[in-house]
Amino acid sequence: MKKYILALDQGTTSSRAILFNKSGEIIAQKQKEFPQIFKQNGYVEHNPNDIWSSLLTVAREVLLCKGLDAGDISSIGITNQRETTIIWDKETGEPVYNAIVWQCRRTSDYCKELVKNGYSDMIKEKTGLIIDPYFSATKIKWILDNVQGAREKAKTGRLLFGTVDSYIIWKLTNGRVHATDYSNASRTMLFNINTLEWDDDILKLLCIPKNMLPRVLESSDDYGYTTLIGKGKIKICGVAGDQQASLFGQACFNEGDFKCTYGTGAFLLMNTGEKPIPSQNGLLTTIAWSVDGKVTYALEGSVFVAGAAIQWLRDGLGIIDSAAQSEPLALSVSNTNGVYFVPAFVGLGAPYWNADARGVLCGLSRGTTVEHIVRSALEAIAYQVNAVIKVMEADAEMKIKTLKVDGGASENNFLMQFQSDITNCNVLRPMCIETTALGCAYLAGLKSGYWKNMNDIKDNQKIDYEFIPDISESKREILLTNWKKAVERTTL
Numbered sequence: 004m005k006k007y008i009l010a011l012d013q014g015t016t017s018s019r020a021i022l023f024n025k026s027g028e029i030i031a032q033k034q035k036e037f038p039q040i041f042k043q044n045g046y047v048e049h050n051p052n053d054i055w056s057s058l059l060t061v062a063r064e065v066l067l068c069k070g071l072d073a074g075d076i077s078s079i080g081i082t083n084q085r086e087t088t089i090i091w092d093k094e095t096g097e098p099v100y101n102a103i104v105w106q107c108r109r110t111s112d113y114c115k116e117l118v119k120n121g122y123s124d125m126i127k128e129k130t131g132l133i134i135d136p137y138f139s140a141t142k143i144k145w146i147l148d149n150v151q152g153a154r155e156k157a158k159t160g161r162l163l164f165g166t167v168d169s170y171i172i173w174k175l176t177n178g179r180v181h182a183t184d185y186s187n188a189s190r191t192m193l194f195n196i197n198t199l200e201w202d203d204d205i206l207k208l209l210c211i212p213k214n215m216l217p218r219v220l221e222s223s224d225d226y227g228y229t230t231l232i233g234k235g236k237i238k239i240c241g242v243a244g245d246q247q248a249s250l251f252g253q254a255c256f257n258e259g260d261f262k263c264t265y266g267t268g269a270f271l272l273m274n275t276g277e278k279p280i281p282s283q284n285g286l287l288t289t290i291a292w293s294v295d296g297k298v299t300y301a302l303e304g305s306v307f308v309a310g311a312a313i314q315w316l317r318d319g320l321g322i323i324d325s326a327a328q329s330e331p332l333a334l335s336v337s338n339t340n341g342v343y344f345v346p347a348f349v350g351l352g353a354p355y356w357n358a359d360a361r362g363v364l365c366g367l368s369r370g371t372t373v374e375h376i377v378r379s380a381l382e383a384i385a386y387q388v389n390a391v392i393k394v395m396e397a398d399a400e401m402k403i404k405t406l407k408v409d410g411g412a413s414e415n416n417f418l419m420q421f422q423s424d425i426t427n428c429n430v431l432r433p434m435c436i437e438t439t440a441l442g443c444a445y446l447a448g449l450k451s452g453y454w455k456n457m458n459d460i461k462d463n464q465k466i467d468y469e470f471i472p473d474i475s476e477s478k479r480e481i482l483l484t485n486w487k488k489a490v491e492r493t494t495l
Contacts, residue, residue, distance in 0.1 A: 005075060005077040006076075007022045007075060008023045008079075008447055009021075009022055009062065009079045009444075010079075010447075011080070011171065011443075012083075012439055012440040012443070013082070013171060014245065015104065015106070016036055016037070016039065016267060016314075018034070018057040018060075018061055019034040020033050020064070022071075023444045026463055027441055030069065031068050031069050033060075033061040033064040033068065037050075037053040038053060045107065046108075047103075047104040047106040047107040048101035048104060049102040051089050051170060055170070058171060059231065062232045063233070066233050072235065073237045074233075074235055077238075078237065079229065079232075079240065080239075080240065080243075080440075080442075080448070081171055081172065081239065082242075082243055082245050083168040083171065084104070084105060084167055085186075085244035086105035086191070087104045087105050088102065088103045088139045088146070088164070089167065090143065090146050090147075090150075090153065090162050090163065091162065091163055091173075092156070092162060093162065093181075096178065099146065099153050100150050100153075103142040103146065105137055106267075107142070108136045108350055110136040111358045113144070114134050114141055114358070117134050117141075117208075122208065125204070126192065126205065127281070128281075129195045129196070129202050129204070130189070130192050130202070131279055131288030132192050133287065134192070137305070137352070138192035139190065140193050140211070141192070143193075144209045147211070154210075157215055162215055163181055163215055164216055165181070166183060166187045166190065166191065166244075168183055168187050168244070169217045172239060175231060176226075176227040176228065176229060176239070180239075181217045181218065182217050182219070182242075183218075183220070183242065184220055184221065184224070184292075184293070185220075185292065185293040186248075186291065186293075187243070187244045188201075189290035190244055192205070193205050193211065193216070196279055196300070197279065200219075201213060201219075221296075222241065222242060222243045222251075222292040222446050223293075223294045223450040224240065224241075224450060225238070226238075226239035240447040240448075240450035240451045241444070241450060242446070243292055243442060243443050245439045246264055247272065247291050247442070248438075248440075248442030248446070249262060249439040250272045251291070251292055251445055252437075252441035252442030252443075252445060253407045253442075254460055254463075255274045259273065259399065259401065260274045260407075261403055262409065263406055263409075264408075265408065265412035266410045267308075267314075268306050268352075269310075269410075271306075271395060272291065272302070273301055273303075273395055273399060274291060274299060274300075275288075275300045277298065277300070278300060282302060282398045283397070284394035284397050284398050285304075285354040286304050287302070287303045287305070302395055302398055304354065304395055305353055306352055306384070308348050308362075309412060311348070312380045313329050316329070316376070316380055323373075323377060328377075329380070329381055329415065330381075330415050330417045332373065332377040333381050336375055340366075340368070340370055340375045341366040341368065342371055343364075343379055343383070343489035344362075344365075344382075344383045345360075345383060347362045347493045351493065353390075353391050355390075361493060361495070363489060363493050364379070366485075366489075381415065381417060382425075384422075385425050385426070386486045389422070389425050389426045403426075404428055404429065405429050405430075406426065406428050406431065408430055409437070410438075411436070413432050419432060419470045422470070424472050424473055424479065425474075425479060427479065428472065429472075432466070432467045434465040434467045
């Protein structure tokens with residue numbers, strides 16, 4: 004038995020490589036941030052070469068720091084920021100444009116046009132998604148329409164499209180494999196989640212050549228091998244979009260199992276079993292994963308700005324030096340002194356779906372301090388998550404009693420306690436909060452035989468802390484009413 008699984012976690016602001024052992028414990032990890040590109044209001048881009056170089060660097064470093072080589076690694080699992088769109092020349096390997104990030108709102112007007120022309124129901128029935136700039140489809144069209152020569156090259160089969168996982172697989176295999184998994188494909192707004200194929204009607208509507216698209220495989224499958232990390236070959240055996248990977252990493256294998264990941268955004272997913280459940284409340288129906296020939300579906304709600312709000316306090320306003328400072332500052336005051344912050348920097352996701360919304364900071368007075376603003380930013384994360392939970396309960400026709408959490412911001416005890424208070428449910432934080440990376444490691448390890456089955460994975464689950472609601476119902480109602488008023492002020 005080889006010693007470890009290597010998880011490659013390509014996120015929105017950084018790339019990470021993590022080594023996991025049989026017990027699902029972290030043996031070593033390396034992380035490298037890369038630049039964010041904001042060309043104009045609502046535009047968010049990455050340089051694909053920054054994505055690739057940062058990921059390859061940490062993958063090599065994490066093996067070197069433990070004196071390991073390819074022979075010590077059972078397989079590689081890949082998880083990625085979803086929806087982010089890259090188009091590259093398959094002959095030169097060079098991207099034709101920067102990666103257009105999932106947060107980018109440049110195609111808002113075109114999405115409104117699609118809605119106005121009556122395509123909402125068709126696209127929702129086929130893809131489970133709401134027409135929105137969030138997804139890959141209109142980003143692809145934008146590149147083909149706006150990059151000189153791109154559409155002509157695409158028609159002749161010269162260009163390839165991929166979400167970040169596809170691009171990484173293509174680079175790791177030296178161009179031998181152009182593939183994605185069901186979970187990532189389901190986030191493009193081009194994939195029919197009922198027939199499990201790229202949808203010809205939508206491709207025709209958006210004028211996207213089918214020859215650009217990757218082959219779609221199971222989340223636990225054979226994606227070829229790489230020789231670029233260590234000496235020798237390492238198999239790539241697991242791929243899943245970051246939020247689906249974290250659902251798998253939390254061992255949410257049963258219908259009704261539920262989790263929230265707190266990262267740059269916040270993402271809530273509920274396992275709904277082997278059939279897609281249409282949402283009546285602005286949520287997304289998506290594919291969670293496909294393992295052993297069986298597709299599992301999920302309901303999802305996305306909060307576009309969660310940890311990014313704290314980054315803005317640090318990098319935009321300069322009122323904190325690090326994200327870690329936010330907790331003691333929030334705890335140093337008993338409340339926000341009437342301040343409410345809605346961080347709608349790139350619109351609002353579920354359940355509002357308002358692409359035109361923009362951030363507001365309201366309730367300011369001469370008595371407002373940095374501490375009040377920091378606390379309001381943390382509370383804003385919990386309020387947004389709570390809004391998604393309430394509509395998810397309505398769709399699933401059940402009350403959520405326990406919320407499993409993970410991601411960097413779940414380490415913030417103030418935030419987790421406030422989440423428990425405002426949602427009125429217990430919040431469970433696992434010992435390993437890197438469940439996104441752990442999930443793709445599990446998917447890879449199942450295929451390569453490192454873990455025998457899902458029961459092996461369940462046996463690894465360990466809880467770090469359980470947060471229990473500790474405020475009155477009347478106080479909760481007042482806070483939620485004021486938050487709703489603040490949200491109403493986000494549209495000019």
